[in-house]
Amino acid sequence: MQTLELLLEPQCKLVIFPEGGCSFQNDTVMPFRPGAVQLGLQALARCAKRNQPIPDLYAVPLSLKYRYTGKMRPVIHQALRQLEHALGIPPTGDDYQRLRQAAAKVLARCxxxxxxxxxxxxxxxQRIANLKAAVLYQCENKLKLPHASEDPDRERVYRIRHALEQQRTIVLEDGADDWAATSKALMRVLNFDAIYDGYVAEKPTPERFLDTLTRLEREVFGIDKPDPKGHRQAFLRIGRPMNLKDYVESYHRDRAATITTVVQQLQQTVQTNLDMLAEATARGISW
Incomplete structure (x- = not known):
């Protein structure tokens, strides 16, 4: 309610992270949640309902790309050694082969x-997808929630988390360990939500190497936020603003379809600009 009123204030600037959480992946935009667009259109619809002039309300897509500024090979080697020691595997092959060996051991353990x-x-x-599906199914079963296999994994995690908080007292009657185990399982799904085989091989940059190593460290060492690997420089690209005012009539006719259309356009703009930033930073070009 307060956000809707805030959006209609002159010169209002509201920053929203539409992915709903951090994917810890430097080159990939996760599916946007509809809330940001929905709030804006709801605010404008409120104006129309009050017979007030509908103001301009722009959604401005911003893309952020991070690049390490130092020599990261020693950092990668140290992270690999620590993972190999913890997993009990010998260092074999080049850096990428060692990364895959550590990832294979982690996947098998999970x-x-x-x-x-x-x-x-x-x-x-396929194995990663099956693992996430199994974890979500088990969590939904534990909390007696309907299975929503058609929904994005991240949305299912948020729904289960909400139910877990609501039922915390009930779950704790079965033991605190049970609540902690369910929370850990949900974190595991989020940790592996954006990852896929071939992410590093596509572009073996220090950023992609360390994105993946950080996920493995989070799993192996039980660390929610591992220490930064080095100094990073941020690059920003601003996409063409979308005036939500242009979608008010469509929103009145079909809310769900209009929100989906706007969200998809904004997400595509952010991903396209992120790809441009990735290409530019790889060539050493500043924006």
Whole structure:
């Protein structure tokens, strides 16, 4: 309610992170949640309902790209050594082979913990998807929630988290460890939500290497926010603003379709500009 009124104040500037959380992936935009666009259109619809002039209200898509400024190979080597020691695997091959060996061990451990048996010949991406699906299914079962396999994984996590907080007293009657285990499982899904096999191989930059290493450290060492790996420079690109006022009539006719359209356009703009930033920073060009 307060946000809707705030949006209609002259010169209001409201910063919203539409992904709903940090993906910890430097080159990938996660699916936008509809709330940011929905709030803006609701505020404008309120003006129309009050027979007030509908003001301009712009959604400005911003893309952020981070690049390490120092020599990161020693940092990558140290992170690999620490992971290999913790996982009990010998260093074999080049940096990328060592990264895959550590990732393979982590994936197998997670599958074993959640009693997921990989299908013969399944790719890593299939195994990761099956693991996340199994974790979410188990959590929904535990909290007696309906299974929402058609929804994005991140949305299911948020729904389960909300239910977990609501039922915390009930869950704790079964033991605090049960509540902690469910929370850990949800964090695991978010940790692996954006990752896919081939992310580093596509562009073996220090950023992509360390994105992946940080995920593995979060899993292996149980650290929510590992220490920064080095100094990073931020690059920003601003996309063409969208005037939500132009969508008010469409919003009155079909709210859901209009919100989906605007969200998809904004998400695509952010991803396109992020790709441009990634290409430019790889060539050493400043924007």
């Amino acid at each position: 599958e074993q913990e959640h009693r997921v048996v990989p299908e013969p010949g399944a790719s890593w991406n």
